[in-house]
Each structure stands twice: as structure tokens, then as C-alpha cells.
Amino acid sequence: MATSHAAVWQRATVLDTTALTDHIRRIVLAPDHPATVDAGAHIDVRVPIGGVPDRRSYSVVDDGPDGRSLAISVLDSPRSRGGARAMHALRPGDTIEITQPIVDFPLRVGAAHYVLLAGGIGITAVMGMARVLRSVRADYTLVYAGRSRPALAYLEQLQSAHGDRLRLHISDEGTPLDVTELVGGVEPGTELYLCGPIRLMDAVRRAWIERELPYPDLRFETFGNSGWFAPEDFVVRIPRIGAEVTVRATETMLEALEAAEVDLMFDCRKGECGLCEVRVLDLDGDIDHRDVFYSERQKDSRGAMCCCVSRAVAPPGGTAVVSIDIS
Amino acid sequence: MKETTVDKILGHPLNAWYVAAWDHEVNRKPLARTVAKRPLALYRTEDGDAVALADACWHRLAPLSMGKLEGRDGIRCPYHGILYNSAGRCVSMPAQETINPSATVASFPVVERYRFVWVWLGDAALADPELVPDMHQMDDPEWAGDGLTISVQCNYQLVLDNLMDLTHEEFVHSSSIGQEALSESEFTVHHDERTVTVERWMLGIDAPPFWLKNMRDKFPGFEGKVDRWQIIHFESPTTINIDVGVARAGTGAPQGDRSQGVNGYVMNTISPVTDRSSLYFWAFMRNYRLESQVITTQLRDGVSGVFREDEDMLVAQQAAIDANPDYEFYSLNIDAGGMWVRRLIERQLAAEGRLPAPLAAG
Incomplete structure (x- = not known):
């Protein structure tokens, strides 16, 4: 059926939450505007992180009749940037903002x-x-x-x-x-x-x-939240505008630059579209490419990175510093 | 829930097979068609399989139907060159070294049957080819004939109403198949979960011009009274095949012996396009004089003229409906077949959760 990509925000009430494992909770939501859920769908959720609303994507695990309820499951790992912790703190009766189910990972019926x-x-x-x-x-x-x-x-x-x-x-x-x-x-x-x-x-x-x-x-499908290395703090310099920003382990490079009011272009925020590309001028350390936009050749050249998901990795005994230019 | 809808603009079920095109219309040049409000790009792979993709590139929604076919089963967006395969998956993104994993357009289930290309726009997991309505006369060697497509500017349900009650023939088609006996004769109605049948017999009547010509094609020089039948077979949601014919009066046609008559099947299947436009695919099939291309062409053109009279009425009816939003439909006894059709469609819409919620009781 027609897949919908447009995010339409609505409120949802938490019906139930249960621990599935030590680190994974199942959260059942009742959206204000129920819609049937296709396989491969996810919802985006607005979660407050340190008082600032942020956006996370979670796959829909299952849904009730006519989409009147839907369940997601959230892993809170030591590498979580804070969204999972906020989600784990939800209790029945709480309300949150979610999108209607979005299908960017459609299942095709009919393969052999x-x-x-x-x-x-x-x-x-x-x-x-x-x-x-x-x-x-x-x-x-x-x-x-x-x-x-x-x-x-x-x-x-x-x-x-x-x-x-x-x-x-x-x-x-x-x-x-x-x-x-x-x-x-x-x-x-x-x-x-x-x-x-x-x-x-x-x-x-x-x-x-x-x-x-x-x-x-x-x-x-990737929501751009896993890498080759554990996230750590690193420094971004933008010589052309004289900016220097420290990216905390709990935030993305894009978020840190946005917070510093650097005017950046971006769209998908999950390492797919390539719009948030920044050019790497100088690098002390290495790049943890977490995107699916660049080819192996492009990643190996270390000439650019998708700042929405990718990070810098420290050299032995030091702190990573990446100098970039932006569009 | 209301038990039988007389909604003037009826929504259409999505979990159903609708005809998108005749088989000969789908080939190695993309065809743009909208079915059930979904614009489609239709084409055929080099292997001959029909394909129905959403007619909007994933990137900036440019119509793929304006693009070119490439390779075994590909279609390339005419704007920025993004190439898709027949499953709707992006195969090439010319301006970058990788492919964005979410780059897909919807590829809808397709079945080719009875000279038509059918598409399923609802839940693909339910797209069972066994649910294609029976139109076997279209390509059965016992039958011959041909048809055309009418693009009619009205809600699809108005076409179904038209075909389920043939008393209109007396007034709309007075020069060809209309006669007083139509509105004077009794009819019977039956239904089950997916079908509705309306049966009407007119015994010992004069054959109207269309049927007199057909009788003389089979029985040269025929004169005399006939027994005439119309048996309307509806199959959910939008297919109506009408068993029609006349036989020499009193030779046993009502009892099943049609040997002294001529028999045709008016095959109709309607695809909603928008709420106020439809594609009406039809053919007239016959089971006599199968060898005669002249008769095939004459019947197709003759029925086409008859259907033009219907089209004029349906377009005018839709315009009057839209011009009088404060007036409602009333129903007559002759609407029994059409009302059963509406109820079956309404139940299917309810099952899909797509029936508008009734207003709260005041």
C-alpha cells in the first residue's frame, strides 16, 4: 500500500510499560489519531533531553486493532545519548508527542x-x-x-x-x-x-x-545511532568562521554545532541523505563514519563526513580534533 | 452504522483488484493511469511482466511515467536520473557513489487476467489472485467480442447503479435496446457475501432494433416474437457482467434451452479514479458467429453508441448532485440490485476501517 513518509505530529498516551530484558523496555502507546501500521514502520518521538526536546526514531513492534495502540521497545545502553533514559522513565498515563507510523523500510510481498x-x-x-x-x-x-x-x-x-x-x-x-x-x-x-x-x-x-x-x-534501515567506536568527547574547529566547539559523548556533532548557532544544512539526521556533509580540513585522530551515504572509498579518504551521525575518535593518549569547513 | 448507504459520493474499497488498463495498453513505453486516487506508472519488463509503480519519484515526486525504461525491468526518473527496478527499489543514484537505503517507490501487486491488467492498491499481504472477479468470457474460446474504455466524470457508484437497474434503457436507449416491457416486467434479486444477481425475463415481446439485428445475424430473415432476458451478475466491488439475449418466443429459453436465440455478455468493470471520475472498462462478448470480425466490430461500435448515452446521463447526474448539495437521494423498488451493491461495498469499507464515522446521535 501506499507508504507514508510525511511526519504528522500528534499526542499519545502511555498505556503500559514493561521490562523485557535488563536494558529493554516495551512501551505501549495510544495515539490520538489511530492509523493502521504497515510492516517496517517506525514512529518518531519527541523526548526531552536535559530539558531540550530532541527527536528519536523507534520501530513499531506490533499494534492493536486499527492502530488504536502501538508498541515500541527501547534499549537503554551505556552509549545512549539520553533519549532512551527519558523513554524508560515513562509511566502509564504520561503523554508524549509522536508521529503517525512512517514507512521508510517497506516489506515487499512476493519475493521467492x-x-x-x-x-x-x-x-x-x-x-x-x-x-x-x-x-x-x-x-x-x-x-x-x-x-x-x-x-x-x-x-x-x-x-x-x-x-x-x-x-x-x-x-x-x-x-x-x-x-x-x-x-x-x-x-x-x-x-x-x-x-x-x-x-x-x-x-x-x-x-x-x-x-x-x-x-x-x-x-x-539504520537510525544512525551505532558506530565502530564508543562515543567520546571531541573538538570541532571551523577556521573560516573562527569557531571551536566541543562535542560531548552524549550529543551528535550536528547537535553541538546547532547549539553553537552554526548555520548548517541537514535533513534526514540518520546518515542517509548526505546533506549535512562537512569537509574535513585537518584531523587529529580518526573518523568513526556511521553513515550509509559514503562509499568505502569516500570513507577511507577521510575528506568529508556526515556530521549528523559520524564522530571523531581520539588518537592514542589524546583528544580528537577535527577541522572542518561547511557549506 | 447505517445499514444501507445512499451516500452520493461513495468511497472505494482498497483491498480489491481494479483494472488499470487493457493488456495491449501496457508495453515498453510507460503509461500514466490513476486508480483509486493513486497515480501509477504502468509498463512491461523485457520478460513481459506488467508492473505498476507509484508514479512519483521518491526524490522530488517527478512522474516516473515520463521516464524511459532501461535494462530488463528498470525505469529511470526523467528529472534527476534515479533508476528503479520493477520492485520499486532504487538501483542507481547517478549523483552519488551509494544508494540511499530508503529510496523506494511503491510497487503494487499486479495480475494479468481476462485481457486486463489488474492492480491491488490496499494491503499487499491480502492480494490473492483468486479474488480477481470472474470475467472469463473475455478470453474464452467459446466467446468472441471486443470493448473499449470510457473515462467518465462521475463517482464509480453511479455507474454501478446504472448497470444494476436496466429499466433506464427504456428512456435512455429508446432507439436501440429500450422498450416498454423493461419497466413493466418483474425482476428477482439475490445476493451473497460477494455477489448480487438481478434477473428479468420479458416473454413474447417484439425484439428491439439491436436484438432483431443480432437474431438475423444468426438466423437470417428472422421475424416474430422473442423471449428476452437480462441477468445481471455483480461481483464485489465493481464488476458487473450482464447475461443478455433473446430467443424465439416459446422455445424454452427461460427453462435453459437458448439454442433458438442469441446470447451476449456485457462485461463491465469500473475503476474509481477520484471521487468524481472513473474508468469504465467494458466489452460485448457473444457466443455465436465467432468467426465474424464484422459482427465483432459492429457490436463494439453499437454498444459504444449506447454507452455514450449512459455517459451523458451519468456526467449530467454527477453535475446535478454537486450543484444540489442540500438534496439527498431517495430510493425506489427498482433500486434493489443497486442498493445491495451499496450495502456490500459499505460492509467492505467498514471492514477496512474506512467508512466515515457516523455523526454522534444528537
């Missing part, structure tokens, strides 16, 4: 085979897809990878719903995911839908290209 691959909290983006594929009796495999069994949200529910079609890979149990093996075993005509940390996405993309599978059949 499917692999749905989730790393950790990425399960939230593909659970709805698995439900649809089961109901249309498609040939699908749901691959769910994580560090330990207790850290896997919705595990029992998925086991009973998908039986043998669910494949688990758990590092702690000595059965980690072997990406090369997984992609190597994909049958022609397979569409692979992927949501997980950037290392997983990168490994799958490389294996997919290496096997010369059709690139449009590899589907992925």
Missing part, C-alpha cells in the same frame, strides 16, 4: 525467499515483517543474533510464532553469527532485510556485494 536478520534491538524493525511473511505463507528465515539469551527481547514469543524458521545466534553460547556463511547460503531470488549495529550491517553489505547478489535486494 526472505531472510530477516536482526542484531539485538534490531529485532524491533523486522518482527512485523516476520508476522506478515508467516501470514502469507512466504518462504522466510528469521535470523536473530545477540550476545546472550537473557538480552534477547521477545525471544519466547518469536520461538512460538516462527518455530523452525527462527535461527538463533548467541555469542555467549558459542554460536555467534557467521555472516559469510549466512550470505553464502542465500538462495537466488532472496530479499534480505537487515537491522542491527553498524558492524553487522557493514559485514553483510560486504558479503552481499562479494557474492554479486542484486544490491537492491539487500534492504536495511
